[in-house]
Amino acid sequence: MSTILIVDDDGHIRDVLRFALEKAGYRVLEAADGSGALATFAHSPVDAVVLDIIMPEIDGIEVCRKLRQTSQVPILFLSSRDEELDRILGLEIGADDYVTKPFSPRELVARVKALLRRTATPAATTDPAPLSRGQLTLDPARYRCTWKDTEVVLTVSEFELLQAIMRTPGRVYTRGELVDRAWGAGHHITERTIDSHVRRIRKKLADVGADPIETVFGVGYRLREE
Numbered sequence: 001m002s003t004i005l006i007v008d009d010d011g012h013i014r015d016v017l018r019f020a021l022e023k024a025g026y027r028v029l030e031a032a033d034g035s036g037a038l039a040t041f042a043h044s045p046v047d048a049v050v051l052d053i054i055m056p057e058i059d060g061i062e063v064c065r066k067l068r069q070t071s072q073v074p075i076l077f078l079s080s081r082d083e084e085l086d087r088i089l090g091l092e093i094g095a096d097d098y099v100t101k102p103f104s105p106r107e108l109v110a111r112v113k114a115l116l117r118r119t120a121t122p123a124a125t126t127d128p129a130p131l132s133r134g135q136l137t138l139d140p141a142r143y144r145c146t147w148k149d150t151e152v153v154l155t156v157s158e159f160e161l162l163q164a165i166m167r168t169p170g171r172v173y174t175r176g177e178l179v180d181r182a183w184g185a186g187h188h189i190t191e192r193t194i195d196s197h198v199r200r201i202r203k204k205l206a207d208v209g210a211d212p213i214e215t216v217f218g219v220g221y222r223l224r225e226e
Contacts, residue, residue, distance in 0.1 A: 002116055003027040003045060007037040007063065008052040008078065017050060020105035021112065034058025038066060041073075048115055050108070051095075052078040061093065068094040072143075074115040074156050078103070091196040096157040097183075098193075114184065118156050119143065133166050133223060136205075136212055147210045157182065158201050161194070165213060165223050174220040 004026045006017045011032070018028045029044055031037040033055050041049070049067065053060040064075055077091075077098040091098070096115055099108050128140040135148045143159055145152040154162065164181035165173060173181070175194040198221060202213055212224050 001025065001027050002047040003029060004112060005029045005031065005037065005040060005044075005046045005049045007031045007034070007049065007055070007060070009033055009055045010052070013052075013078075016105055017108065020109050024109045024113070026112070034060070034063045037063050041067065041071075046073060047119075048074040048076065048112055050076050050078065050112065054080070064095050065093050068155075072153060072155055074119055076108075076111055076115060091193055092200055094155050094200070096155050115156060118160060131163065131166055133169050134212070136166070136210065138163050138166060147205060147208045150208045152204050152208055152210075154201065154204065158197055158204075161197050162201055162213075165221055169223040170225040172216045172219050172222045178220065 004021050006014050006021075006028060007030075008014050008017070009032050014030050014032070018030065021028050029040055029046065031040050035058055037049070037051070038058070040046075051060045051063060055063075060077060064077075067073060067075065074097075075095045077095045078101060079098050080101050097111055099111055130137055130139040130141075132138075137146045138144070138159065139146075140163065143154075143156070145154050145159060145162065160182040161178060164178050167181075175191045178194055198213060198215075202211070205212065214222050214224055216222060
């Protein structure tokens with residue numbers, strides 16, 4: 001049974017989320033603020049975090065930043081519609097997805113399921129083969145990315161997005177196509193979110209001397225052909 005940590009200072013929202021997630025078969029932990037979230041995460045195994053952005057003392061952005069120092073646990077932000085800059089900043093520092101308030105509990109559960117499905121360890125008999133393009137290698141079975149044998153730590157969404165781009169070097173993928181390939185058809189991810197994830201991937205690859213992703217202005221992105 002997967003464990004989900006809910007972090008929100010609104011007790012009603014926590015109750016709604018707990019009911020929906022427990023009904024879907026998940027174990028749920030709760031925290032009412034950032035300090036409680038970090039303390040709970042440090043002492044309890046967690047498979048995913050549902051994290052509100054606006055909280056007293058330590059906000060969701062800072063909680064995400066601190067979690068990313070030690071963990072790649074999937075993080076889904078809860079964001080108000082008028083918090084576009086905060087939401088994009090959150091994705092820049094390593095969140096995997098977001099749901100805007102007011103939200104449908106059913107949609108949120110579906111997003112959590114998708115995140116957990118993408119991080120589930122496949123059975124040994126169905127492990128997909130590593131994907132290599134030049135010096136860049138992705139191992140989907142282990143969610144491991146390397147450049148010239150140097151590991152590049154990616155979040156779940158960053159890994160899926162890079163894997164989509166790597167499938168056909170030289171082919172230009174529109175942002176909509178990347179959403180379908182990395183998140184699944186019908187997932188409401190904005191173009192700005194794709195751009196945010198790509199910037200994050202580029203920064204991590206640049207730190208190890210790599211620059212494999214090209215922007216095709218007005219269209220989308222592609223992997224450089226070796």
